[in-house]
Amino acid sequence: MKIIVDAMGGDNAPLEIVRGALDANRNHGVEIILVGRTAEVLKAVEACGQKSLPAGVEIKDAKEVVEIADDPAMAFKQKPDSSLTVGLNLLKDGAGDAFVSAGSTGALLSGATLVVKRIRGIRRAAMGPQIPTAGGRAVLCDCGANAECTPEYLLQFAYLGSYYAQRVMGIEKPRVGLLNIGAEEEKGDTLRHETYALLKEAGEAGRIHFIGNVEANEAMMGTADVIVTDGFTGNVMLKTMEGVGKFLLKSLKEMFLSSTKTKLAAGLVKGDLGQMKKLLDPSEVGGTPFLGIQKPVIKAHGGSNARAIENAVLRAKEYAESGFIADIQANIEHMRVQPGMEKN
């Protein structure tokens, strides 16, 4: 298993990226291709305490870097020698089994769609992160790749999420819920009504385990394994989680610092509190797969540290080994609403 890593993408590149990739190689035996400016990557390798490249780690030179200021839709094309574009081309050509990048989400998504390409019949690639819930984890799909969606996209997100939960997360019969503002079938807007009908049909045919509408509060308590929604709503849900978590941890911290008594209490729960913080720490999950792309592309958080990258590499490995993409390809005929209108 060989994972291609964009050494230049993300706020902490290249040092933390390289460190995380080397950790994944050392701790889990994953082969790595580091893509980026060779001199800078080698310097980072040295800074990690390695005099030379360890066995199973290689560098592929790429002279350019995609920057925040670059147009996301065009960056991969305008910078053909960027670590992002070189990495995606390596994946496309079979030099590695998956690609991990902490760089621009938009550029990575456009690049993945146009270089590696979508699975035939899939209308849009979707972001499907594993989000923490009181029941463990759930796939939230889409959560930002597609602000505007059709019922057919959402039907496909349901399948993508369901197969992902099954193959990669090991959930035998994933409960697929449609994110909505009430439990009843008639709740929500036109997109939800039309999607509900498609998901119900897929559920009745035994292709997915559709459990109906789920409200966001119930979803957080773990009632669904796959939460299906458009990218706009999913992104708001994800960022609200992030914001509330940050807000509550801030309040908790202030509470613990408010008096001698509470400071004493803080000392007593320090380790346990750390565990709790991890619940909402994106580094712990480590990466968001772009579901629907022909080969595994994993977006790591822009602020990823070495631990997040190591986890993202492990997610990429699991994904590449899972058989998920073959599942989608084998069942694509059920995921089309109007096969005659297929464009890709």
Place this chain on the structure above:
Amino acid sequence: MKIIVDAMGGDNAPLEIVRGALDANRNHGVEIILVGRTAEVLKAVEACGQKSLPAGVEIKDAKEVVEIADDPAMAFKQKPDSSLTVGLNLLKDGAGDAFVSAGSTGALLSGATLVVKRIRGIRRAAMGPQIPTAGGRAVLCDCGANAECTPEYLLQFAYLGSYYAQRVMGIEKPRVGLLNIGAEEEKGDTLRHETYALLKEAGEAGRIHFIGNVEANEAMMGTADVIVTDGFTGNVMLKTMEGVGKFLLKSLKEMFLSSTKTKLAAGLVKGDLGQMKKLLDPSEVGGTPFLGIQKPVIKAHGGSNARAIENAVLRAKEYAESGFIADIQANIEHMRVQPGMEKN
């Protein structure tokens, strides 16, 4: 100031509703009209330790009750002698200054729209709760009344939220943000693009203080006083907050119960932790106003206890005293995109 209270609406009616209303009367000198089955209301008054109705509290008999099973859109009409319909008619006729109900949101919204009616020129009433943020509180508008919205609705929600924040919450120059999935002007879907242009124009004319797009995580940290969005997205945001709060408090509780040491810590922070829980407790805010209705209608949480009802009555009083509705009426011409197409 006289507040009409639906004594029969909500999970804990009539006892907790009556108790909360009596508390508001006693503690804050608010006059109250309790609407419901006289015998049941009197029994609740007795259960609160009162032998007879206190001064400033009266009962208005209503023989029916709107139930969960009733069709929300039709309930107020099908049950003309329900506490909800009688209460709304009292408000319309000027018998009181505001109406508070913990009953069905849908029935209350339909009833408010069709009995009390919208402010002339306002296309849709919106729910505008005050949500907790790291910066204090923000108005989230809409958060569930309108799943499907036009840019004009959102423009109006911005004005409604802004005047509400100014008049009722006392924020001199409320920062109005458009909830979106990125900060840049071109982010989001068509609804957001078109709304952005309208809000920008209103901001440039000095009518609102538009600060641009806000992402949900930033909104939770308190970057905006008014968060403008469609009812679908707003509802998902609100319920995600609720769900994450519940999930984290559950995790915190489990953490504190996990060992002798953590149990000791729990004892030390017990009171402080209670304060923190209040941050996310709907009883503390007490009610969601239906903004855009000609007179103040406040929806209290279905699970309201006496404290929540007391707070909702206080919100209703503040709202009725604020001059908010007169502001909207005086400025309605700026809130219309196509005045010729006005229907109401």
